Amino acid sequence: MYTARLFAALLLAVVCLATQEEYDNDILEEGITLTDSQYGSLWPLPQKVQMSTVVFKLSGASFQIVDAKESSSGASCSLLQNAYRRYFEYIFPSARKQGHVKKKTPASAVSELQVWITSADTECDGFPNVTSDESYQLSVDSPVSVLKASTVWGALRGLETFSQLVYEGEYGAKSINRTEISDFPRFAHRGVLLDTSRHFLPIKVILANLEAMAWNKFNVFHWHIVDDPSFPYLSRTFPQLSQQGAFHPYTHVYTPSDVKMIIEFARLRGIRVVPEFDTPGHTQSWGKGQKDLLTPCYSGASPSGSFGPVNPILNTTYEFMSMFFKEVSTVFPDAYIHLGGDEVDFNCWKSNPDIQKFMEQQGFGTDYSKLESLYIQRILDIVSSTNKHYLIWQEVFDNGVKMKADTVIHVWKGNQQQYQDEMSRVTASGYQVLLSTPWYLNRISYGQDWQATYKADPQDFNGTDAQKKLVVGGEACLWGEYVDATNLTPRLWPRASAVAERLWSDKDVRDLNDAYSRLAQHRCRMVQRGIPAEPLFSGYCAYEYKGV
């Protein structure tokens, strides 16, 4: 139920899509025309939206977000109580307390949002997981609106949606339309990968981006925590790893309490923290604090002084990995660990006489992918024994390593044809799959690159319905070669938002014009909430970013 007048006001308040001829032409060159979305600034678009032209007001002096009487959740659920406060402040950044005289709420106002958790187990004190129910129903009416969800996870998503429905009407009055929304995610795994090895990311940066993830209904923080350049994870069992392997052992590490805080901050927003400890490649920084872990490379008959991937032929390697992953499995509560397994360079293994001998003994010939598989197999067994499931980069599948049936294969390589073929192969083998290839957001180009990001679809490949169901979702990846605290946030947002909508909304939500209009407003909302999300094109936000 769309009225041009209403949304024209909304658009004016939030973002100016200029009307100059030349400027319009520029936009048209990009294949986008300027139309106001009937869905205002909703992002990602809910599955079912019925919006009426009836407008209600909200007063910062009297509006409340409260537990519904029927709700199985109450004052003791600090996850929800925190969320109520957070979203109240997003809606009313500068609300004043009501005076002594209690005025009657006018008929045309929403005085309360009641949050009703229907399951006996609210999951308030649990951790979100891949089977969490994130669905919700939102009914915006006067004087009372109701948000109904099975668990707290759906309630969090619904609170975000409610906050996105509020806009500034005439005279800056907070307004909301009578609306019915029924919503649920298309995919269960909607992630963002951040890389804290190529550059260290201060806690503050990680927390700010977790916050922005929640605004986009992302639910997985894939923490690529260590890699070749540095090892910032402070391990209680092996403190030498970060002592020697971090850029700096005090200023550039994540202590156990840092990690705990990040996990809790994420949990409060319905976000899982899936750590990645990538082996046997990408481990140069591990070698600094753990003697004999890496393979000594040879130059002719003698060691060259440099080191290759993890040494897969020593018992000490597996003893170390068992202890290390035992710790990791207790530090990170998520049911999954990402085990990496990508880009193993065989040159160093090939140069090493002990490895050559081992290859001979095993009858591997010169097929070093068999050696890699042997290593990975043992790591998978180690991690399985800690009762964790695993995600793994596609090479492990490509090399034919035997994996548990519930393993998730993470596809990241190739052009469109290649990754779609890989999705077919993986799902034909019965494995679950996660897509990232089209969403390597570290790769930048001039112009509105969010459009290509937006168009990619993880179920676009040849396969049966059963195969398509094995797609658990996707992840936007921001590898760290060229980003750190100085530029990560504007480079991630709103580009990752395009991925967020693809993974949450119905597969038929593909209209670039409608998306442009909503996304421009969504990015201004992120800016107003304090995140330096970069612009899509010329224009402005009513509240510009206040930092430098």
Next chain:
Amino acid sequence: MYTARLFAALLLAVVCLATQEEYDNDILEEGITLTDSQYGSLWPLPQKVQMSTVVFKLSGASFQIVDAKESSSGASCSLLQNAYRRYFEYIFPSARKQGHVKKKTPASAVSELQVWITSADTECDGFPNVTSDESYQLSVDSPVSVLKASTVWGALRGLETFSQLVYEGEYGAKSINRTEISDFPRFAHRGVLLDTSRHFLPIKVILANLEAMAWNKFNVFHWHIVDDPSFPYLSRTFPQLSQQGAFHPYTHVYTPSDVKMIIEFARLRGIRVVPEFDTPGHTQSWGKGQKDLLTPCYSGASPSGSFGPVNPILNTTYEFMSMFFKEVSTVFPDAYIHLGGDEVDFNCWKSNPDIQKFMEQQGFGTDYSKLESLYIQRILDIVSSTNKHYLIWQEVFDNGVKMKADTVIHVWKGNQQQYQDEMSRVTASGYQVLLSTPWYLNRISYGQDWQATYKADPQDFNGTDAQKKLVVGGEACLWGEYVDATNLTPRLWPRASAVAERLWSDKDVRDLNDAYSRLAQHRCRMVQRGIPAEPLFSGYCAYEYKGV
């Protein structure tokens, strides 16, 4: 005079260029090897540097920057007094005041930097201009170092250089090597273009970037202040221009006092502010507040409702422009105004019957570039009458408009061959020239794109020595389609630093390895001073950016 030990310490303190094999390989892929520069973190590299291995210490409790006794400048020159305080704080971000007991300065310390202005006219209260003498001599010795310059402009450059020589030695002690530097810029015009029309840039963002410009010895802020999307310049004479043409008439405008503050802030750092008021194209926003200024476009026999470039056939146009540029010439003290003149679209002019008639009367046939030239010619005369010189985009030259001999032609179009040919043609015609084509920093690509930026040279074209001397310099341009306060600063720095060195240092300073090492440290210094300059590659700064 290079000692590996010294600079190893320096590098460790400022930036870690990791030593992992894989990481090195990545760097090598980019064509860069990791070597420490013998010039530490100096950027841009001075013309002559003699650095000894003798190390002095500096104490924050006693070190002073003072006027030399012989200096023609004194306490009344607030430009220099401000600069002394600013640079003291860069060197000692957290210095404590000296206690009661005055200790004798040890023999191995620098206790004073004496700044000696040698000209009778220090130019302290003037504005920098294209002939300003920015040369200086710096002698770092114990107990007294001396910075000698003809005017305050050279002193400002020398203070920056002195601050870049200071590094943290063992135990964090501020250290500096005995050094002799004799320095001057290769080009007189070293600019950065910022665009405040496609997105409004808050004052704070402009000031922060002026500060960073000074650290890079840039000396021109080319303020592309208005354009099609918005008109944020608040004109005293024609307040309707911003009232109607700005994104918002209160929150998205530059008031006269804003402009004054920006000019003074820039002056204190030896930076000229050259405003651009681009006509007759790029003027959609002008038309909103100034009736009949733009050409009404026709669709068949009747006006289409949209407008084209400035209407060049009305007397009212020139009356308006005379008054407008009279104001501009008093508001902006610089001797130059940039008059634009680029990308005039003839379609609207062609559609308008009045224009067609005028073309006929003038005997222009269908050559609309003659109409454009007629307009530009009159604008140049108007601006000349205000005693200003002008810069102009290359199209004006290409169209054969008659210009005063001291006009500067700004080259921005084409590929390398094309812009080099244009530089040849412009200088063969005896005009001065400014290069920007290879330095459109709004264009981004994945990886270390600073290298291509760095390699371009404005004197690389076919021409005589006399022609080469007509190159006044260049400008890094950051057009605003995709940047605003959220991402402008990290996108500009340190990418613009590559342009800064090309324009300041000797033409033979071209070693990418040496540049990489110095630039990585220079970017960390910018971060430490509070500017979110983005990383060149994996690694870290001792002091990471503290914002989000």
